[in-house]
Amino acid sequence: MAGRMQDNAPLMTALAKLIAVNAPDLVLFVGEVLVGNEAVDQLVKFNKALADHSMAQTPRLIDGIVLTKFDTIDDKVGAAISMTYITSKPIVFVGTGQTYCDLQSLNAKAVVAALMKA
Secondary structure (H helix, E strand, O other), X not given: OOOOOXXXXXXXXXXXXXXXXXXXXXXXXXXXXXXXXXXHHHHHHHHHHHHHHOOOOOOOOOOEEEEEOHHHOHHHHHHHHHHHHHHOOOEEEXXXXXXXXXXXXXXHHHHHHHHHHO
16 A cells, blocks of 8 residues: 555554455555665565554465566666565566556566676
8 A cells, every 4th residue: 555654553553454354365565676675674664564563363464566666776676686585475566667557577587687787
């Protein structure tokens, strides 16, 4: 859900309740890849906040990741890999522009190529 800061307990409690009540098919973390390792920290805190503020016995955590501004990452591609490694969740989409048509599947070959340049 847009606009939820992982450090804001009331907002995260409301989000955990929203997820529990609506039982969505998919819970996605949306983060901006330009912030590098800060995105990893945001993701970890967001997932922990969902777990901490859930009233369910088995808290619903994120199912996947959407990374925006992926077309501008260059040397920050390592953070994307760290996000999937830490959570064991896939990068479902990457954003490469301003429209829905700019949401694309992750191109693993492009990520490897970017890592080799860094």
